[in-house]
Amino acid sequence: MSSAFASTGVAAPSPPSGGGRHIAVFNAPQPGHVTPTLAVVTELVARGHRVTYAITEDFAPQVKAAGADVVTYCLPSAAREASEDLMAGAAQAMQQNVRALPELMAAFADDTPDLVLYDLAAAGGRLLAAYWQVPAVLLAPTHLPYEGILSELYGVQDLSHMPGVGMLRMVLAAHGVTEPLEELLLAPRQAVAFFPRAFQRKADTVTAGSVTYAGPALGDRSYQGIWKPPQDGRPVLLVSLGTRYTHRPEFYRVCIEAFADTDMHVVMTVGHSIDPAGLGPVPKTMEIHPSVPQLDVLARAAAFVTHGGMGSVMEAMAHGVPLVVVPQMTEQQANAHQVEHLSLGLHLPREQVTPQALRDSVQRVTTDPEIARGVAVLRQAIQEAGGTVAAADAIERALTRAQTH
Template sequence: MRDVLADGHGRGRHVAVFNVPMHGHVIPTLAVVRELVDRGHRVSYAVTAEFADSVRAVGATPVLYDVPPAGEAPEDMAEGVTLAVGVNVMALPQLEQAFAGDVPDVVLADVYAWAGPLLAARWKVPAVQLAPTHIPYEGLVEEFFGLEDISQIPGFTELSGELAHFGVPGGVHALTLAPPRTVAFFPRSFQRRPETVRAGEAHWVGPAISERSFQGSWRRPAGDKPVVYVSLGSQFNKRPEFYRACLDAFQGQGWHVVMSVGAEVAAAGLGKVGDGFEVHASVPQLDVLASASVFVTHGGMGSLMEAFSLGVPVVVVPQMAEQRVNAAQVEKLSAGRHLPREQVTPQALREAVRAVAGDGRIAGCVARLRREIEEAGGAVAAADVVEKVLADTPMVTG
C-alpha cells in the first residue's frame, strides 16, 4: 500500500542513493545527503566499504556492495564506462537483495550508477540522476568517447540485457542520454552546449559542498607568500614527472606551493624538495583552496567547482577527454588557462601561473562565476528537487 504524507512536502521519506566507488562521484553528493537527513528523511547509501565512514558522517546508512578494487582509472573513457558497467552488474544482485525488505520512495543515482535507475524501474519508484559532470548534450559521445554512438561502448552490450530484465524502456540511449530528471553539481554557465541538453528536467544547482572535518585540516604557514596549490585529483595522480616539473617551475619564485601527489608518489618521493614546498599524499582541499591564489589542477568538475566557489582561478592540465572539455569551458568563461599536458614544461607552468595570478579580467570572471554558484543553491536546491519529486510520489508503507 502507498500513501502520500499529509504534510504535502514529502518529509520523513526513505531516500536511496546509488553511487560508484570514486571520490569525484561520492564527495559531491554528501552535502545533499546531509541536507536530506536534516530535513527528516532516512537516507540509505549504496556504495563500497571504502566510503562507509564518509556516508555515516553525513547521517546516512551505508548499504555496501562488494566489487574487486578498480585500480587507477583508464584515460580512455569508453574503457572506463565499460569497467563501470561491470561494477553495476556485480552490484545489482547484492543491492536488490539488500533493499528487498526496505524499498525506498525515491532513488538518487550517479550518472555511472545504473543499478539505481534499474532498481527504481523494478520498484516502480521515481529516479533522479545526480550529475557531477556535464549533462548529456549534443556532441558528448564524440567529445568524451571518440565514438559516433554511445551503443558502440563495449560494456553497454551487457547492460542492454539488464535493461530488458528490469523493464527499463528506451534502451541504453534513454538511460544514458535522456534521464527524466537530473541535478547537476555545477552552474548552468559551465554546462557544455546547454541548449542541446536532452534531460526531461535539468537542475543546475552548483556544487554541494559539505563540512569535511573527516579529511583533517590544513593551515596556511606564517608569512605573506601567495599559495599555489597543485593536484591531479584521486584518479590520475601517478605522474611523478609532472610533479617534478612543478618543483622546477616554482622554485625561488616567491610562492608557497602545496602539492597533493597521491599515496604512491608520496611514498616513492620526488627527490630533493626545496624551501617553500609542501608535498603530501593528500590534503583537505577546501582548506588549501581557501588560501590559494592559483590552483594547478587536472580539471575534474568537483575540483574546479570547489576552486570557483572560493574565488580561485585555475591552470588546467587535463589528463583525459572529460577534463579537456572542462578546460575548454574554463577558457570560454575566462576563469583560467588550459595548459595541455603534452606542452607542460617548468617554463610553461611558471608562465601560466604568473599569467593567471596577475590577470584582473580572469579575477573578475571568477568572481562572477562564484556569484552564480552562490545563487544556484547547492545542497539546499538539490534537496528541494528531491522533495518536489517525493511530494508527488505515494509513500511506501508496506
C-alpha cells in the same frame, strides 16, 4: 525472479522511522563522485528523510558521517584500477553495475525506496528504479548528457557502440523493464547538477528533462584532516592532479623546478603511490602531501594548478581561485575548454608542461583582469545557484511529484 538478482544474504537497511521518505543513493566508488553528494545527504536527513547509500566499504565511514545508512557492495581489486581512457572507464562501470545488482536487489528486497538518486557511473541505480517503478533523479558531478557528448568524450556516435551496453539491455529485458536504455541513461527525466548552468557544456542541447543546476554542495570535510596556512604571508599555490591519475613523478619534478625560486608557498599533492623523497630536493617554500583538505587550502590560495576535475574546478570557483588546467582525460579536457571559454584560467596541455610554461601560466592567471572578472562572475553564479539547499529542494519536489501521481 531471475538469477541475475538472486539473493546474496546482504542485510537490509534499518526500517523507516518518522514521517520522512526513504531515499536510496547509488554511486560510483570514487571521491569525485561521492564527495559532491555528502552535504546533500546530510541536508536530506536533517529534513527528516531516511537515506540509504549504496557504496563500497572504503567509503562507508564518510557516508555514515553524513547521516546515511550504508549498503555496501563488493568489487574485485581489478575493477578499482583507474584508466585515463574514458571508454575503458565506462565499460568498467557498466560491468561493475551488473556485478553489483544481485547484492543491491537483495539489500532492498523488503525496503523499496520512495525515490532513487543515482550517478551516471552507477547506472545500476537507474535500472533498479525502473524495475521498482519509483522516480529517479540523476545526481551529476560532471556535464549532463548533451548533443554530441558520446562523440566528444567517448569517440562513438551512439550508445550501441559503447562496450557493455548489450549486457545492460539483456538485464532490462530479463526483468520486464521496457524503457529504452537510451532514455534511461542519456535523457534523465530529473537531474541535479553540482555546477551552475553557465559551466555546462552545450547547455542549450542538454537532453535531460527537469534540471536543477545547484552548483557545488560544499559541506563538512573534517574527515579529510586539517591544513594550516604558512605564517610568512606568501601567496599560496595549490597543485593537485586529483585522486585517480596521480602517478606523475615527472610532472611533480617539473613543478618543483618551476616554483622553487618564486615568492609563492606551494602546496602539492602527489597521491599515495609517490614517495616525495624520490622527487629530489624540495624548497622550504613547498610542502608535499599524499592529499590535503582541499577546501582549506583553496580558502587561502591565489591560484590552482589542477587536472580539471569538475569537483576541483567548482571548489576553486566557489573560493574565487583562478585555474591552470592540465587535463588527464577527455572529460577534463572538456572542462579545460569551459575554463578558457569563460575566462576562469588557462588550459595547459600536459605535453606542453615545462617549468617556464607553468610559471608563465600561474603569473597570467593571477594578474589578468579578464580572468579575475570571469572568476568573479562564475563565483556569483555559484552563490546564486543555491548549492546544498537547492539540491535538497529539487529532490523533495521530485518526491512530492511522485506522491501526487
